[in-house]
Amino acid sequence: MxxxxxxxxxxxxxxxxxxxxxxxxxxxxxxxxxxxxxxxxxxxxxxxxxxxxxxxxxxxxxxxxxxxxxxxxxxxxxxxxxxxxxxxxxWVRGAKEEARIISRRRDFIPPLAVLALGNSVGSGPAGITAPVIEIASFDDLEAKKDQVKGKIVFYNYHFKPTFIHTFESYGDAVKYRGRGASAAAKYGATAVIVRSMSHGANNFPHTGAMSYDEAYPKIPAIAIGLEDADLLSRRLQDEKDLKVYLRTNAKMLxxxxxxxxxxxxxxxxxxxxxxxxxxxxxxxxxxxxxxxxxxxxxxxxxxxxxxxxxxxxxxxxxxxxxxxxxxxxxxxxxxxxxxxxxxxxxxxxxxxxxxxxxxxxxxxxxxxxxxxxxxxxxxxxxxxxxxxxxxxxxxxxxxxxxxxxxxxxxxxxxxxxxxxxxxxxxxxxxxxxxxxxxxxxxxxxxxxxxxxxxxxxx
Amino acid sequence: MxxxxxxxxxxxxxxxxxxxxxxxxxxxxxxxxxxxxxxxxxxxxxxxxxxxxxxxxxxxxxxxxxxxxxxxxxxxxxxxxxxxxxxxxxWVRGAKEEARIISRRRDFIPPLAVLALGNSVGSGPAGITAPVIEIASFDDLEAKKDQVKGKIVFYNYHFKPTFIHTFESYGDAVKYRGRGASAAAKYGATAVIVRSMSHGANNFPHTGAMSYDEAYPKIPAIAIGLEDADLLSRRLQDEKDLKVYLRTNAKMLxxxxxxxxxxxxxxxxxxxxxxxxxxxxxxxxxxxxxxxxxxxxxxxxxxxxxxxxxxxxxxxxxxxxxxxxxxxxxxxxxxxxxxxxxxxxxxxxxxxxxxxxxxxxxxxxxxxxxxxxxxxxxxxxxxxxxxxxxxxxxxxxxxxxxxxxxxxxxxxxxxxxxxxxxxxxxxxxxxxxxxxxxxxxxxxxxxxxxxxxxxxxx
CATH class of the missing domain: 3.40.630.10 (Zn peptidases)
Known part of the structure; x- marks a missing residue:
């Protein structure tokens, strides 16, 4: 025709x-x-x-x-x-993941709502307990690369509300989910926590695909909801040596x-x-x-x-x-x-x-x-x-x-x-x-x- | 300026x-x-x-x-x-309204989910029990006006799905809610049941304002959800002398x-x-x-x-x-x-x-x-x-x-x-x-x- x-x-x-x-x-x-x-x-x-x-x-x-x-x-x-x-x-998630803030203040903090990122490795049955470093962006990671070793990197990059089309916000933020783990592992991080790719007014964690750069160790990667991300960020302001315990059970078959x-x-x-x-x-x-x-x-x-x-x-x-x-x-x-x-x-x-x-x-x-x-x-x-x-x-x-x-x-x-x-x-x-x-x-x-x-x- | x-x-x-x-x-x-x-x-x-x-x-x-x-x-x-x-x-709704299909078959039919229409009168404490006549439109009401006396008129006018802008469907259908009661009372109806103004895929009844024409008796008016409207219509096909009991407790102060x-x-x-x-x-x-x-x-x-x-x-x-x-x-x-x-x-x-x-x-x-x-x-x-x-x-x-x-x-x-x-x-x-x-x-x-x-x- x-x-x-x-x-x-x-x-x-x-x-x-x-x-x-x-x-x-x-x-x-x-x-x-x-x-x-x-x-x-x-x-x-x-x-x-x-x-x-x-x-x-x-x-x-x-x-x-x-x-x-x-x-x-x-x-x-x-x-x-x-x-x-x-x-x-x-890829299988395995048993339910978990993560907790461990504070010297010893007040009750509910467990973080978490989801392992798709394709990520598990933490091993003992989990990982380590101090947390909050990272605002990949530029920020470069600036702080000497402080990352042995820590859990917490990418707290915000989904931008000012894009009218939300897929632009996603395109802007999703790199932290996709390649944040290897970027952090390059400098010796033990795991990564990613602020969810969302501006929902709730605390659901959002999973999604990630991939590893084979040049660096494969480390566990989880997403947390926005309320928990804000909580973790606030607690880190008060308590620089705050730790997080996390355990994931994922594996690639x-x-x-x-x-x-x-x-x-x-x-x-x-x-x-x-x-x-x-x-x-x-x-x-x-x-x-x-x-x-x-x-x-x-x-x-x-x-x-x-x-x-x-x-x-x-x-x-x-x-x-x-x-x-x-x-x-x-x-x-x-x-x-x-x-x-x-x-x-x-x-x-x-x-x-x-x-x-x-x-x-x-x-x-x-x-x-x-x-x-x-x-x-x-x-x-x-x-x-x-x-x-x-x-x-x-x-x-x-x-x-x-x-x-x-x-x-x-x-x-x-x-x-x-x-x-x-x-x-x-x-x-x-x-x-x-x-x-x-x-x-x-x-x-x-x-x-x-x-x-x-x-x-x- | x-x-x-x-x-x-x-x-x-x-x-x-x-x-x-x-x-x-x-x-x-x-x-x-x-x-x-x-x-x-x-x-x-x-x-x-x-x-x-x-x-x-x-x-x-x-x-x-x-x-x-x-x-x-x-x-x-x-x-x-x-x-x-x-x-x-x-206007006050009073105690919760109720309505039930009364069938000669005596099988279990859950109560209808109902809401009295705003501004409507109550049924009195004994409620109203009467045969039901299904009416497709005001034209249909005119055609059947001799069969209405002593009955509950059931306006089963469907919210049209083919309008793209739903307010057009509303404008098309809402007259049955607004003036259906008096139109039916004119021919001796004892109450009206209105199919809700909705195409929602659920059974919520939708209330809304109605008004009476002072020339005719004020009769109770209720809305029922779409699933119940379909149920009532099906049952009426099988059982022409099906009755409904309804009780509303509304009044205008x-x-x-x-x-x-x-x-x-x-x-x-x-x-x-x-x-x-x-x-x-x-x-x-x-x-x-x-x-x-x-x-x-x-x-x-x-x-x-x-x-x-x-x-x-x-x-x-x-x-x-x-x-x-x-x-x-x-x-x-x-x-x-x-x-x-x-x-x-x-x-x-x-x-x-x-x-x-x-x-x-x-x-x-x-x-x-x-x-x-x-x-x-x-x-x-x-x-x-x-x-x-x-x-x-x-x-x-x-x-x-x-x-x-x-x-x-x-x-x-x-x-x-x-x-x-x-x-x-x-x-x-x-x-x-x-x-x-x-x-x-x-x-x-x-x-x-x-x-x-x-x-x-x-």
């Missing part, structure tokens, strides 16, 4: 163009009505989150979630559903087998040309993985269900992918890219939803300007649905793999970001934190975009 | 105009940073909702809330704070004294010209009145605090009003209009926040086109904050009184509307349902708009 749509548009009369716009507008209305009235997204999410729950790579939840995904995609009406095998890391769960609606005109949409099926082990990323999975499935329910047979092949192991390895996204490249598949667009099931505000894209301009020309169709932002750069970790490997245009749904980091990677990312309509409007936005990409190409 | 800003703008050079835009943009950034970093809105809301809670007109909560409002406004830095007395209705709580920052150039911003201090008795409308109150207070904190002395007098009795009488809004008119006050703009403390999407206005065009010319300043919708018509129930009485331009904050009717007038409208940043971004949006209205007039 994309090969001849432009000449057609250029030669068609203005009334025909107006008719086409009206048809698209009516198609949008039909898609929205179908999803807002008959969506299965919320019911599907309920099963995935409350019956299966946490589903980290390698866990029993992963296996159950893969089975659930196959079944949900079949029920949504896929032509074919299949599993794409990939090796995934197998050998890689194991996981799967991307893939479904297709075969294209009626260009079955060899593929449009991919997906979210990731894995989640952290400490919650139900609702907004991260159960919502992305059920939205992708909902697009398929809606096209089938409305009798929309795509011209290009629509592929739904529930990616494995986004959280601590991206092995699913990498495998998907690797196989597509090996088979020399033709992909025209890849789209992801992995920023929460909140009210959609727009999309971010990484693609050449003329393709973006084409999408932006569709903006008026989205306006009645309050989906208005088509300006940002972005894509998503999973679809980013194939986009980069093969030079495919990519996009991601941009939901309202204000609530995401209240619950991201924390125990409160649960089904009850998802609003049915917000979830559905996100599914509609993606369905509408894919409808247009399928109709007119990119 | 508004009298000579236009000539100044027309004669100023382009570089000066660019400078002014940059200054406004910097002012916006300062306001946003101040609110996102140091806001008192969330802390204030916590006290109002969790320490005072429900505060219906005439209740002890109303009196506590007025005292709280005075104190919070003083602490925010008002030049003056005063109470404006008004008589308010005094004589009017009592309430107050608008008003604070001012005196204008430095035009103290006689007034800009009003507010929310309503009352709430229903069954919840904490968080989104309705604690958030509007604390946002209005936050604007005052922010102007003081940043040393922004308005040119016009900024008046913060916490209105009395919006929910079941609008007496506060009416009194404010009446006094302003009697004193022949000069008002240049009135703004309200009463649609929840969710992420702001824009503003709705009721004003002449040239004033709206002026506001729309400011839209680029709001764009970095994702506040983009300035097209809708609207105002708000409280500021609508003075706007109509005196022909004042009015506006209202438009927060994202998807979650509002999950909790509106129901037991789950509580502090924990409010997100701190969403609340703050709403306060920022209003502060920014009022900053511009103050700088450049309308």
């Amino acid at each position: 994309r090969r001849y749509i432009l000449p057609v548009l250029l030669t068609c009369s203005l009334p025909a163009l107006a008719q086409q716009k009206e048809d698209d507008s009516l198609a949008f209305r039909r898609i929205a009505n179908e999803i807002l009235t008959n969506s299965m997204a919320y019911a599907n999410l309920k099963v995935l989150t409350t019956e299966i729950g946490g589903r980290l790579a390698g866990s029993p939840g992963m296996v159950k979630a893969e089975k659930w995904g196959e079944k949900a995609l079949q029920e949504a009406g896929a032509d074919t559903v299949y599993l794409q095998e990939c090796m995934v890391p197998h 050998p890689d194991t087998i996981g799967h991307n769960v893939i479904a297709e609606l075969k294209g009626s005109e260009h079955p060899e040309q593929i449009i991919t949409v997906g979210g990731h099926l894995d989640s952290w082990d400490v919650n139900e993985g609702a907004h991260d990323d159960g919502t992305g999975c059920v939205q992708a499935i909902e697009i398929l269900r809606t096209f089938k329910a409305l009798g929309i047979r795509p011209k290009h092949t629509l592929r739904i992918v529930l990616f494995a192991n986004e959280e601590n390895g991206t092995r699913g996204g990498k495998k998907y890219a690797e196989v597509a490249k090996a088979k020399n598949e033709q992909h025209i667009f890849v789209l992801e939803s992995d920023a929460g099931g909140f009210t959609p505000r727009g999309f971010a894209f990484t693609m050449p300007v003329e393709k973006r301009a084409k999408i932006q020309s569709w903006a008026p169709l989205f306006r009645p649905y309050d989906v208005t932002d088509f300006t940002g750069e972005g894509g998503g970790v999973d679809v980013g793999q194939i986009a980069e490997a093969m030079g495919i245009p990519m996009g991601e749904l941009l939901p309202d970001s204000q609530r995401y980091f209240d619950l991201h990677h924390a125990a409160n990312d649960v089904f009850s934190a998802v609003n049915k309509r917000e979830l559905e409007l996100g599914a509609f936005s993606m369905a509408g975009l894919l409808y247009l990409v399928d109709q007119y190409g990119l | 508004r009298r000579y800003i236009l000539p100044v703008l027309l004669t100023c050079s382009l570089p000066a105009l660019a400078q002014q835009k940059e200054d406004d943009s910097l002012a916006f950034r300062r306001i946003a940073n101040e609110i996102l970093t140091n806001s008192m809105a969330y802390a204030n809301l916590k006290v109002l909702t969790t320490e005072i809670g429900g505060r219906l007109a005439g209740s002890p909560g109303m009196v506590k809330a007025e005292k709280w409002g005075e104190k919070a406004l003083q602490e925010a830095g008002a030049d003056t704070v005063y109470l404006q007395e008004c008589m308010v209705p005094h 004589p009017d009592t004294i309430g107050h608008n709580v008003i604070a001012e920052l005196k204008g430095s150039e035009h103290p006689e010209q007034i800009i009003t911003v507010g929310g309503h201090l009352d709430s229903w008795d069954v919840n904490e009145g968080a989104h309705d409308d604690g958030t509007g109150c604390v946002q209005a207070i936050e604007i005052l605090r922010t102007f003081k904190a940043l040393g922004i002395r308005p040119k016009h007098t900024l008046r913060i009003v916490l209105f009395a009795n919006e929910e079941n009488g609008t007496r506060g809004g009416k009194k404010y209009a009446e006094v302003a008119k009697a004193k022949n006050e000069q008002h240049i703009f009135v703004l309200e926040s009463d649609a929840g403390g969710f992420t702001p999407r824009g503003f709705a206005f009721t004003m002449p086109v040239e004033k709206r065009a002026k506001i729309q010319s400011w839209a680029p300043l709001f764009r970095p904050y994702d506040v983009t919708d300035f097209t809708g018509e609207g105002g708000g129930v409280d500021v609508g009184q003075i706007a109509e009485a005196m022909g004042i331009p009015m506006g209202e904050l438009l927060p994202d509307s998807q979650r509002y009717f999950d909790l509106h007038h129901a037991a789950n409208d509580v502090f924990s349902a409010v997100n701190k940043r969403e609340l703050e971004l709403g306060a920022f949006s209003m502060a920014g708009l009022l900053y511009l209205v103050d700088q450049y007039g309308l």
Whole structure:
């Protein structure tokens, strides 16, 4: 289609163009009505989150979630559903972690609420007891590098409240979680404590992936909640030689087998040309993985269900992918890219939803300007649905793999970001934190975009 | 200012105009940073909702809330704070209502979750037991008017999911709550049951104001949750002569004294010209009145605090009003209009926040086109904050009184509307349902708009 749509548009009369716009507008209305009235997204999410729950790579939840995904995609009406095998890391948290402030004042201090960071090593059964040094930033660490040896480094870098889009705050702060342990181990630290990547008004610790630089000793790494981080900081002001005891029981087991769960609606005109949409099926082990990323999975499935329910047979092949192991390895996204490249598949667009099931505000894209301009020309169709932002750069970790490997245009749904980091990677990312309509409007936005990409190409 | 800003703008050079835009943009950034970093809105809301809670007109909560409002406004830095007395209705719910399905099948059916509608009469201590007739709409009522006598009318009108803006669904459905009782009493009904005005995925009943047509007998009126409404409808399909027992204990007492709580920052150039911003201090008795409308109150207070904190002395007098009795009488809004008119006050703009403390999407206005065009010319300043919708018509129930009485331009904050009717007038409208940043971004949006209205007039 994309090969001849432009000449057609250029030669068609203005009334025909107006008719086409009206048809698209009516198609949008039909898609929205179908999803807002008959969506299965919320019911599907309920099963995935409350019956299966946490589903980290390698866990029993992963296996159950893969089975659930196959079944949900079949029920949504896929032509074919299949599993794409990939090796995934197998990190386990082990018994519950703990950490306590040990003060000379001997007053009662409740235990810190902690979560070991994903991929981190355990402390050993005896735990670690050491003085704590508070570090404000990596620059601060360099300045204090001679004081770090034998201590627990406490990165108390604050999630900045003044960014309007919270993912910018995350991008700004997450390096302390990701590579803080090795940066501290370089100077002899025994463990690290990281202030959670959040500005939630609560004390939930937020886990998330970290990685070690093999050049330095692997030391335990935990996140603590914001209230505890403030408490620890205050106590350190008063008592410079304050100690913390911490014990973590995590370990990395050998890689194991996981799967991307893939479904297709075969294209009626260009079955060899593929449009991919997906979210990731894995989640952290400490919650139900609702907004991260159960919502992305059920939205992708909902697009398929809606096209089938409305009798929309795509011209290009629509592929739904529930990616494995986004959280601590991206092995699913990498495998998907690797196989597509090996088979020399033709992909025209890849789209992801992995920023929460909140009210959609727009999309971010990484693609050449003329393709973006084409999408932006569709903006008026989205306006009645309050989906208005088509300006940002972005894509998503999973679809980013194939986009980069093969030079495919990519996009991601941009939901309202204000609530995401209240619950991201924390125990409160649960089904009850998802609003049915917000979830559905996100599914509609993606369905509408894919409808247009399928109709007119990119 | 508004009298000579236009000539100044027309004669100023382009570089000066660019400078002014940059200054406004910097002012916006300062306001946003101040609110996102140091806001008192969330802390204030916590006290109002969790320490005072429900505060219906005439209740002890109303009196506590007025005292709280005075104190919070003083602490925010008002030049003056005063109470404006008004008589308010005094409706009391009495002991907890109840309703049960009485089936010939004699199987166990849990009691219906019910709330008497605000302003409704009680059933008397014996309650009412009667057959139920399900009514789909007022047209359906007319068609079945001969079957209504002696029965309980069950309005099972569904909140439409296909409107994108949920206030349109509300506007479509709320007439059954508002005047359904008298419409049914006209044909001899003994009571009415209303399907709640919500599409929340739960069973909370939603109360709200109703009124009687004095021409017909006053009959009890209750709301039931959506799951119970579906249950009752299903049971009626199977068992046409199904009965319901209901008992409500509500009554209307004589009017009592309430107050608008008003604070001012005196204008430095035009103290006689007034800009009003507010929310309503009352709430229903069954919840904490968080989104309705604690958030509007604390946002209005936050604007005052922010102007003081940043040393922004308005040119016009900024008046913060916490209105009395919006929910079941609008007496506060009416009194404010009446006094302003009697004193022949000069008002240049009135703004309200009463649609929840969710992420702001824009503003709705009721004003002449040239004033709206002026506001729309400011839209680029709001764009970095994702506040983009300035097209809708609207105002708000409280500021609508003075706007109509005196022909004042009015506006209202438009927060994202998807979650509002999950909790509106129901037991789950509580502090924990409010997100701190969403609340703050709403306060920022209003502060920014009022900053511009103050700088450049309308």
